[in-house]
Amino acid sequence: MDFAFDARTEELRTKLLAFMDEHVYPAEQVAHEQRARLASPWQTPPVVEELKAEARRQGLWNLFLPDAEYGAGLTNLQYAPLAEITGRSPQLAPTATNCAAPDTGNMEVLAQFGDERQRKQWLEPLLAGEIRSAFAMTEPEVASSDATNITTRIERDGDEYVITGRKWYISGAMHPDCTIFIVMGKTDPDGPDIRRQQSMVLVPRDTPGVTVKRAMQVFGYEDHYHGGHAEVVFDHARVPVSNLIGEEGGGFAIAQARLGPGRIHHCMRLIGMAERAIELMCRRAVSREAFGKALAQQGVVQNWIADARVQVEQLRLLVLKTAWLMDTVGNRGAHTEIQAIKIATPRAVVGILDRAIQLHGAGGVSQDFPLAELYAGARTLMLADGPDEVHQRSLARRELKRYL
Structure with missing residues (x-):
C-alpha cells in the first residue's frame, strides 16, 4: 500500500490549500454577517456564490465523483486528502467545491443508476451547482437504523406512483434551491425478501402532496449552509412511473x-x-x-x-x-x-x-x-x-x- 500523493493529487492539494487560505477562511465571518441580514436564514449568503464561482474557475469542482464523464475522475485515494482539507471548514468548503452532502450521494446515485432522461433533467443541473437535492429515507415512527423498517408506501396506479409517508431529518430539504427528492419507500411491503421490498423514486419538490413541514435542529443548530434537515410529508404525491430509479425492489x-x-x-x-x-x-x-x-x-x-x-x-x-x-x-x-x-x-x-x-x-x-x-x-x-x-x-x- 503506497499512500504517497501522485502528481495530480499534489497539484490539487496545493491549489485547494491556497483556495482555503485566500478565500474560504476569510469568508467564514463574512458569510455569518451576511446571513444575519438575509430575509430568510435559508437563503445563500452572496459570498458563498462567489466562492463557488472561484472554485469552478480554478478547477476545484465536483472532485468527489470518480466518473470522469461527470466529475473529476479521481480515485478514492486521490480524493481522500482533498476531502480532508475541505473538512477544515465544513460549512463552506464542501459547498463551494460542489462536494457537499447530500448532493454528492444523490449525484452518485443518478450517475450510476439513473437513466438518460433522469441524468439530463436532474444530474446535469446538480453537477453545475444550479440546484440542490435531498435524500428521503429516515422516518420518525420506526427505527431507521434498520432500513427494512421504513413504512413509506410507493404504490403503482397506472402510469404513476403514489407516495405516502412521513420522513424526517431529510438533509438539504430546507434549501430554497432544493428542487428534487430521492425518496425510498416500499413497493412490495409483503414480498418474501425484505431487502427487495423497497424502491427509490424521484419526486420534484413542487409535486402536489409534498409538504416540507419544519426544520429539524441538531443540538440547536439548523445547518443553514447545507440546507438544513427537514420533516417532510408525502400525502398521496404522484409522479410518473418513469421517475423510478433502477428497478422495482432495487432501493x-x-x-x-x-x-x-x-x-x-x-x-x-x-x-x-x-x-x-x-x-x-x-x-x-x-x-x-x-x-x-x-x-x-x-x-x-x-x-x-x-x-x-x-x-x-x-x-x-x-x-x-x-x-x-x-x-x-x-x-x-x-x-x-x-x-x-x-x-x-x-x-x-x-x-x-x-x-x-x-x-x-x-x-x-x-x-x-x-x-x-x-x-x-x-x-x-x-x-x-x-x-x-x-x-x-x-x-x-x-x-x-x-x-x-
Whole structure:
C-alpha cells in the first residue's frame, strides 16, 4: 500500500490549500454577517456564490465523483486528502467545491443508476451547482437504523406512483434551491425478501402532496449552509412511473451503494475537522496564561494535544487504507474497513473537539469559535449513515463467522 500523493493529487492539494487560505477562511465571518441580514436564514449568503464561482474557475469542482464523464475522475485515494482539507471548514468548503452532502450521494446515485432522461433533467443541473437535492429515507415512527423498517408506501396506479409517508431529518430539504427528492419507500411491503421490498423514486419538490413541514435542529443548530434537515410529508404525491430509479425492489441495494462512498467522505472530512481543532487548541494554548504560566506549559494540555495528534495519524492511515481497498477490490471488498472507519472516526473526533472546547473555556461553546458547531456535526455522524452500534454488530458478526 503506497499512500504517497501522485502528481495530480499534489497539484490539487496545493491549489485547494491556497483556495482555503485566500478565500474560504476569510469568508467564514463574512458569510455569518451576511446571513444575519438575509430575509430568510435559508437563503445563500452572496459570498458563498462567489466562492463557488472561484472554485469552478480554478478547477476545484465536483472532485468527489470518480466518473470522469461527470466529475473529476479521481480515485478514492486521490480524493481522500482533498476531502480532508475541505473538512477544515465544513460549512463552506464542501459547498463551494460542489462536494457537499447530500448532493454528492444523490449525484452518485443518478450517475450510476439513473437513466438518460433522469441524468439530463436532474444530474446535469446538480453537477453545475444550479440546484440542490435531498435524500428521503429516515422516518420518525420506526427505527431507521434498520432500513427494512421504513413504512413509506410507493404504490403503482397506472402510469404513476403514489407516495405516502412521513420522513424526517431529510438533509438539504430546507434549501430554497432544493428542487428534487430521492425518496425510498416500499413497493412490495409483503414480498418474501425484505431487502427487495423497497424502491427509490424521484419526486420534484413542487409535486402536489409534498409538504416540507419544519426544520429539524441538531443540538440547536439548523445547518443553514447545507440546507438544513427537514420533516417532510408525502400525502398521496404522484409522479410518473418513469421517475423510478433502477428497478422495482432495487432501493435497498441502491442505498447501500450510495452509503459506502458517503461514509468514507464523512470520515475524510472529519479528519479535517480534527486538524482544525488541533490548530485552534495549539493557538489557544500558546496565547493564554493560567496560574502563572501559559496553558501550553500545563501537562494536561500537552497530553490533550499529543493524544489528538496520535489519534488523527491513526485515523488517517485507516481511512487511506480503506480508500485504497475501495479502489482496488471494490466497496464490498472494503466492507470491514468502511465499517471500522465509520465507528472509529466520529468517536475519536468528538473526543478531540470536546477537549478543544474545554481548552477554550466559555469561548469553546460560543459562536465566536467554530468548535461548538463542529462538535454538533461530528456527534451527529455517530448516528448518520447507520448508528455506530449497527456497524459494530455487523463487524463483530463478520469476525466471529471465521470461528463458527
